[in-house]
Amino acid sequence: MSTPVLATAAGREGWEAIVADPAGAVIASDFDGTLSPLVADPSMSRAADGALDALARLARSVGQVAIVTGRPALVATELSGVTGHPGLGRLVVLGHYGLERWEASTGAVTSDPVPPGVEVAREKLPALLQELGLGDAFVEDKGSSLAVHTRRLPDPLPALEVLRQPLTDLAESVGLRLEPGNLVLELRPPGIDKGVALRRLIESTGARSVLYAGDDLGDLAAFEALNTLRLDGLHAVLVAARSSGATALTDAADIVVDDPSGVVTVLTALADAIATR
Secondary structure: OOOOOOHHHHHHHHHHHHHHHHHEEEEEEEOOHHHHHOOOOOOOOOOOOOOOHHHHHHHHOOOEEEOOOOOOHHHHHHHHOOOOOOOOOOEEEHHHOOOOOOOOOOOOEEEEOOOOHHHHHHHHHHHHHHHOOOOOOOEHHHHHHEEEEEOOOHHHHHHHHHHHHHHHHHHHHOOOOOEOOEEEEEOOOOOOHHHHHEEEEEHHOOEEEEEEOOOOOOOHHHHHHHHHHHHOEEEEEEEEEEOOOOHHHHHHHHEEOOHHHHHHHHHHHHHHHHHHH
């Protein structure tokens, strides 16, 4: 399999660094829209064909393989199917944007404390949605955050705009922040994002190179963290899938693919390149 099109010099250097020194590399990816096709019902998400096989191949040679997601860690492990897949014994899942860490080697989850504002928002949110005439909006309770999806509503984009300011006000009133995504608005603890989670992972592993794949606005923080770390000598490859239509992400990427199958192609090509180096 040929090397994917790398649009930037930094991306090409990152790819070459991973291939030359896989033991010093971290391969990390978002789940929904990146390793898994987007679906209307989040509980029906499943890993794309070949995704886990590609990660398992990489896990045999790189320093660390990780899934970084806004979902609870145990939910992500169940939906992705990683627990039943051979070759992923060294995988970690960073759930709740890094508030939780699941280790495949032990099956254990460790977590940071959840701010009390999440419980207050949980209590207030149903009445607020009813007041706005959007009681049918789907609320995904992630434990440490609350995501309000409009994908199932008849007019999802107008509904999202109706919700934006009231949810911003609610988040601020309880010490949370509002994070936008693809037809979703999430009330999340401050100081928690995929950039912070990825930095912690890099520090804990001593990684010298990283490939990160994402598809949505929530992955921008990871891209920004890696671009900052590049200034300190880290080599990185930023991969964006067009699944969510987040142009800010695709504009910042070294490799752009259409969907999770494209991400699988990239991961497989990297595994091939390492195997034949």
